[in-house]
Amino acid sequence: MRATDDRYRGEQARFELAMRMITHEARTGTIRYWTGLSDDRIRKLYASYFKYAGRPVRRRRGRSPSQIAPLVRSTQRALESGVLANLLIANRLLIADIGDQPKLKSNIRLGHRFCESYETYVGLIPRPLLNFEWGWNLLLSIRRGDELGIARCDDCSICYIVDRLALPRNQCPACSTIIEIRSESTRH
Ligand SMILES: [Zn+2]
Numbered sequence: 001m002r003a004t005d006d007r008y009r010g011e012q013a014r015f016e017l018a019m020r021m022i023t024h025e026a027r028t029g030t031i032r033y034w035t036g037l038s039d040d041r042i043r044k045l046y047a048s049y050f051k052y053a054g055r056p057v058r059r060r061r062g063r064s065p066s067q068i069a070p071l072v073r074s075t076q077r078a079l080e081s082g083v084l085a086n087l088l089i090a091n092r093l094l095i096a097d098i099g100d101q102p103k104l105k106s107n108i109r110l111g112h113r114f115c116e117s118y119e120t121y122v123g124l125i126p127r128p129l130l131n132f133e134w135g136w137n138l139l140l141s142i143r144r145g146d147e148l149g150i151a152r153c154d155d156c157s158i159c160y161i162v163d164r165l166a167l168p169r170n171q172c173p174a175c176s177t178i179i180e181i182r183s184e185s186t187r188h
Contacts, residue, residue: 010108017111018045024118024132027060034104034111065137068147071130072163075180078173080121080129081138082160085150087117088139089159096150096159101143114139 014035021031022045031042050057071081088094091113095101104110118135122128130138141148142161151162153172160172 013108013112015045017108017115018042019049020112020115021132022046022050022057022059024115025058025060026132026136027062027064030064030133030136034106034114035108036106060133064133066141067137068141068163071134071138071141071148072161072166072170075173075176077129078161078170079177080125082158082173083124084117084121084130084135084138085142085161086159087120088114088142089150091117093117093139094142094150096152 014037018031018035018037018041021034022042028039028042031037032039035042037045046057046059050059070077072078085094089096092102093104093110093114102110104114114136118132121130121135138148138161142150145164147164149162149164150159151169151172152159153175156172156174158172158174160174162170
């Protein structure tokens, strides 16, 4: 009986994760990766629960974004990506220091934590630039580690994102923002 209960709870969590990701307009491939549900099941969930709901949810097809430039192109973007990266670290979706990154595929518990991180980010930033899929791209790109890395600022000690291939290395976006604000206030 216990095994049946556990399995039921597992199925319920999987279903809830898919629903949660659909409300964030995640792509089918992203939902499949995290939940292990088939494209057909995901399509049916969308059709039965969201298609004719009061609040329309778009179903995005195709591939998730994979470029990294938009994540660090400006100080504002680097700052926002850094906020989300810090939340991903706090939720143990990313390990900041070199080490084994947690397994994400079909990991329902971490999938919910990823949603939580993204929802907190949206709650913190007045007009967030990153949608859910860009948040997912950020997590994957940092985990891949070939283009994006995490640095810690010696002055303000926040973690921020660096483009590993850019020269010179980008500065801490939090400290850069403070310098910009100060120089603007002395100009006026
Ligand atoms: Zn700093």
